[in-house]
Amino acid sequence: MLTSTDEWLLYGETFKSRLLLGTSRYPSPDILAKAVQLAQPAMLTASLRRESAHAQDSPVFWKLLQNMKIPVLPNTAGCHSVDEAYTTAQMAREVFETDWIKLELIGDDYTLQPDTLNLPSAADKLIKQGFKVLPYCTEDLVLCQRLVDVGCQAVMPWAAPIGTGKGPLNAYAMRTLRERLDVPLIVDAGLGLPSHACTVMEWGYDAVLLNTAVALANDPVHMAEAFANAVKAGRSAFLSGAMQAHESAQPSTPTLGTPFWHHA
Amino acid sequence: MMVWINQKSLELQQGCSLKDAIELAQITPPFAAAVNAQFVPKTLYDQTFLNDNDKIELIVPITGG
Numbered sequence: 001m002l003t004s005t006d007e008w009l010l011y012g013e014t015f016k017s018r019l020l021l022g023t024s025r026y027p028s029p030d031i032l033a034k035a036v037q038l039a040q041p042a043m044l045t046a047s048l049r050r051e052s053a054h055a056q057d058s059p060v061f062w063k064l065l066q067n068m069k070i071p072v073l074p075n076t077a078g079c080h081s082v083d084e085a086y087t088t089a090q091m092a093r094e095v096f097e098t099d100w101i102k103l104e105l106i107g108d109d110y111t112l113q114p115d116t117l118n119l120p121s122a123a124d125k126l127i128k129q130g131f132k133v134l135p136y137c138t139e140d141l142v143l144c145q146r147l148v149d150v151g152c153q154a155v156m157p158w159a160a161p162i163g164t165g166k167g168p169l170n171a172y173a174m175r176t177l178r179e180r181l182d183v184p185l186i187v188d189a190g191l192g193l194p195s196h197a198c199t200v201m202e203w204g205y206d207a208v209l210l211n212t213a214v215a216l217a218n219d220p221v222h223m224a225e226a227f228a229n230a231v232k233a234g235r236s237a238f239l240s241g242a243m244q245a246h247e248s249a250q251p252s253t254p255t256l257g258t259p260f261w262h263h264a
Numbered sequence: 265m266m267v268w269i270n271q272k273s274l275e276l277q278q279g280c281s282l283k284d285a286i287e288l289a290q291i292t293p294p295f296a297a298a299v300n301a302q303f304v305p306k307t308l309y310d311q312t313f314l315n316d317n318d319k320i321e322l323i324v325p326i327t328g329g
Contacts (some may be wrong), residue, residue, distance in 0.1 A: 047328025255300035
């Protein structure tokens with residue numbers, strides 16, 4: 001069962017929360033700050049863009065990040081090549097002063113599906129430069145194994161395409177992945193409901209990373225709290241060991257001594 | 265010579281460094297820089313001399329998922 005010491009390790013660092021939260025698309029910086037305060041995520045994701053397009057909002061966000069005192073996980077969102085991802089990661093390391101990087105290498109702009117063919121080589125290049133790489137990937141078993149082979153100490157399969165909120169679309173593959181890989185698995189992208197987060201945690205996933213499901217809720221602050229609770233519930237259920245499902249009904253109340261039995 | 269900073273043209277004297285260009289851009293820290301898609305650490309700004317038509321990217325932290 002879940003205890004207060006249910007911590008987990010990523011690249012040798014210990015985390016208490018199993019929720020990672022994105023910082024984008026919130027109605028305001030204040031609402032983002034309140035959502036983070038209630039959810040207490042292990043990490044906050046952030047990104048980098050040209051100064052000319054974000055001269056006004058960047059200083060506000062930077063100050064907010066510093067005040068929240070939660071580890072930052074920069075991403076390489078929008079990168080389409082290994083070289084772009086590598087350069088972006090280097091820039092992120094200098095700006096955020098961290099070796100953590102959420103490796104996003106987009107292969108298709110419509111589905112935002114990762115470039116599965118080039119992702120391992122990108123991860124390999126970054127790991128060799130000392131980055132702690134968390135790769136955004138699909139639920140493909142062989143791809144995830146290759147990422148582990150090049151040194152990724154965790155992988156982050158999508159549940160569904162980014163921002164769709166559809167929840168886990170391929171339960172079989174995701175559960176197979178959990179059975180086959182021993183590294184931490186973080187579901188990244190596609191979750192829409194707290195029940196989705198709870199489900200993947202029940203399957204034994206180690207954490208979830210989400211953004212849009214919280215940011216676009218009518219009340220992002222309390223949705224963040226709902227997701228944090230769902231993650232805890234799912235984790236507790238996984239540790240508790242669920243019962244086996246049965247095809248036929250089985251009474252929960254003892255049948256021995258049932259009154260009026262066989263009176264007729 | 266002319267260089268490009270975040271896709272905007274900027275006239276500079278020959279021999280200018282990346283540090284000179286950044287000072288003209290008046291960007292608020294924190295930021296990071298790349299020249300022709302190659303990252304340049306801030307410790308090398310004054311040693312990185314620009315050439316005509318160089319493309320400089322200055323990026324800042326923003327929200328992300």
